[in-house]
Amino acid sequence: MNISIIGAGNMANQLGLALLQSGHKIDKIYNRTYLSAKTLAEVLNGQAVSDIKGLSPKIDILIIAVSDEAISEIVAQLSKKKWEDVIVMHTSGSISSAVLEGFSLNAVFYPFQSMTAGQELEFRSVPLLLTSKNETVLTKLKQVAVTLSDLVYEISDDQRKVVHIAGVLANNFSNHLFVLANDLLEQHELSFDILKPLIRHTVEKLDTMDPLASQTGPGVRGDAKVIIDHLKQLDQVPELYEIYAIMTKSIMDRHFSTPLKVQKEK
Amino acid sequence: MNISIIGAGNMANQLGLALLQSGHKIDKIYNRTYLSAKTLAEVLNGQAVSDIKGLSPKIDILIIAVSDEAISEIVAQLSKKKWEDVIVMHTSGSISSAVLEGFSLNAVFYPFQSMTAGQELEFRSVPLLLTSKNETVLTKLKQVAVTLSDLVYEISDDQRKVVHIAGVLANNFSNHLFVLANDLLEQHELSFDILKPLIRHTVEKLDTMDPLASQTGPGVRGDAKVIIDHLKQLDQVPELYEIYAIMTKSIMDRHFSTPLKVQKEK
Known part of the structure; x- marks a missing residue:
């Protein structure tokens, strides 16, 4: 052309x-x-x-x-x-x-x-x-x-807008989480290199697994003890505390709320 | 041994x-x-x-x-x-x-x-x-x-706890963002495959760039028009709306607030 x-x-x-x-x-x-x-x-x-x-x-x-x-x-x-x-x-x-x-x-x-x-x-x-x-x-x-x-x-035009939002969630927000994790590690004299293999592994899993199925961590395990412990640790960083709480709630809602709803409807 | x-x-x-x-x-x-x-x-x-x-x-x-x-x-x-x-x-x-x-x-x-x-x-x-x-x-x-x-x-013990929290942020929460993006795409009959190259690219950049330097998206550009438009689109999904707003605020705080503070202290 x-x-x-x-x-x-x-x-x-x-x-x-x-x-x-x-x-x-x-x-x-x-x-x-x-x-x-x-x-x-x-x-x-x-x-x-x-x-x-x-x-x-x-x-x-x-x-x-x-x-x-x-x-x-x-x-x-x-x-x-x-x-x-x-x-x-x-x-x-x-x-x-x-x-x-x-x-x-x-x-x-x-x-x-x-x-x-x-x-x-x-x-x-x-x-x-x-x-x-x-x-x-x-x-x-x-x-x-x-x-x-x-x-x-x-x-369609509408679909392109949705892709754009999904990209912001999956890409920009994920990268910002890397920034926040990096900040936290640096404050405690730890290297971000420690995190890289885990991040890579999570993204590699997307090739063969649905992200929902490959979710790990205290939220999806419903591990209240670890969650409370982490929130206590983040008490001095209000912004991180808020993000930790909201993301964990969202994970628990997404993974636990559907079956509960189904039970209710019985 | x-x-x-x-x-x-x-x-x-x-x-x-x-x-x-x-x-x-x-x-x-x-x-x-x-x-x-x-x-x-x-x-x-x-x-x-x-x-x-x-x-x-x-x-x-x-x-x-x-x-x-x-x-x-x-x-x-x-x-x-x-x-x-x-x-x-x-x-x-x-x-x-x-x-x-x-x-x-x-x-x-x-x-x-x-x-x-x-x-x-x-x-x-x-x-x-x-x-x-x-x-x-x-x-x-x-x-x-x-x-x-x-x-x-x-x-140290304290450092291990910090690494654990950083891992939850960078890994579990990122993966949950992939889940939320996948949900949104599916609702609009779009494939998660569209997102994978972007996610991979972001993680590959970690090999050579600091996550802070490689941040992209409307938040770090301070693009209020796109942000408002996205929030309007997410109006019907309160949970996503909240996550979008908090993460965007956090990105803007992280990228714009430090120089402002420095100016104030002058």
Whole structure:
């Protein structure tokens, strides 16, 4: 495919590189800061343009890979008539496809992975979540997506929002728990390295087991003695105390409440 | 070393097997249920005894690998005089070494990994946490520990409790977040497989980055719009709403509050 990109940040870089490496052609790159567009254009063998009007509609796909806040601003600058034969898509997990509804061929193309500057992504194992109400657009995007990744999913706007929330729970919040554990260990002159094998083991288990089945710890054992002991220990750290109590309650509710409910209903 | 084991559960099985494979000799095994002792004894080339008094003190180490609740009960059944030349140790993360203080040579030998029945552990990458007030005991246990694992740590009773709490935070609570994310995805007919690459990526980053530096998501970006939108979406699930709010507040406090405090103190 022949593709132009608006934006020159992490997403534009990673996705652009993956597209180029999969044999697609990058036509033009526009970015608010021209220098960044120029730098990226050199990497992607494309052409940087200093004005958004310099983008040519003689392409298959126009990718809007800018920050969530900037998407509607970019959309306002694009003539709907000019782009009516081109698939116009953004790459955001939290912005609805409705923002693009003025374009006859619109879609969302959401690579579900955290992007870190300078770290090249292994795109083949990045889930690509595609949203479009237009079947022809969807078919065409799927053709592009499978050249990049083995994990291509078709989802609705509502589903994409749910995936985003689930990602925050499973990924951002888990990582924050690692931060809190690290803080606690450091305060007691212990190394975070002690925790790493356990964390790795838990994640490896996800390959073969349901997370519900592989839950361990005092909460799922209903081990009140250990729980009370831990809470007592955390008494001086109100924030950790609160998180410990709420998460433990949630674990116990999730693992013990269903059978009790069933008994009640008898 | 010549070693006897009290208990025939997961810990006794996994640790016993690791010891045997590292060239140690298993003398006798006692368990409340004789049949389990017999089964384990066959695996470990040891001898099952039906009475705790049948254990011989002509060994180097006696391992008490029973549930936390049963430890003191076992200790009460062991004559202090009989075991005065033997290292008597338990394997629990949450029980203090004080429970063994009647024995002249006592210690705690805590393999810090979750044990799943039937799944053999790769002991070389299991952190072994050793506690003893006796330097000679510690030296001897370290000799044993390095034959089993590359990760041997000497810690105090207080530190072991902290490690246990950190493990609950980083491991049990993270896994529960995977459960909650899985629930949410299932409710919207989405596969948990979508999340796995992101989770794996986050854990892989721990090898090269501090968890604090690798935090991503709306909380650390201070992206109020996305956070409010997610909370609105979770309005119907009070438990998830609460966890989302508390974890996000904790992330923002952790990442934004320190510099503010520093400014105030100026």
